[in-house]
Amino acid sequence: ILNVEQSPQSLHVQEGDSTNFTCSFPSSNFYALHWYRWETAKSPEALFVMTLNGDEKKKGRISATLNTKEGYSYLYIKGSQPEDSATYLCAFRTAGNKLTFGGGTRVLVKP
């Protein structure tokens, strides 16, 4: 089983502050890196799919970068809002199309 790690496991952010967190994955046999947002009692919702080294994706106040050579991706939230409170999951896809998820980073934005 591949090792996909996310850090920190949880973080508290003051409303209006920006934050970022990390997903680490194997640097070999890379195919794609997915980010999902998962609110309590709901289903995971896709944020980004990243495939190329140096990729940067943005959706509103959330953005992500990808470094496949060193095996990490950062997710950034700019000007955090209470509605950003969720667990953020990354998932590593190999060429064999198996998907391995990290444990998630739980973000709590305090008003």
Place this chain on the structure above:
Amino acid sequence: EAQVTQNPRYLITVTGKKLTVTCSQNMNHEYMSWYRQDPGLGLRQIYYSMNVEVTDKGDVPEGYKVSRKEKRNFPLILESPSPNQTSLYFCASSLRAGGLKSYEQYFGPGTRLTVT
């Protein structure tokens, strides 16, 4: 409305009683997958399917079976459920997998299974 549906949403059953959790998508997606979510272990892939009649094991396939006879359906079968299969199960689908692009997955609402 484009969606992935799962049934049942909640199920309590006893050890050894065969059960099937259905999954259906209306988006003509080729790729479908099953995951289980357990506290402290995150989402783990059970089985996935690249297309009709093409299935493959994920990281935790033991104790489960799947089939893909039609493009829209991907049922998860527990032939002899055991208490360690108590979990929250998600089905997901994406347009396709493989090739030059990787596509985002759409998740179903989840099925909470308790095996006593």
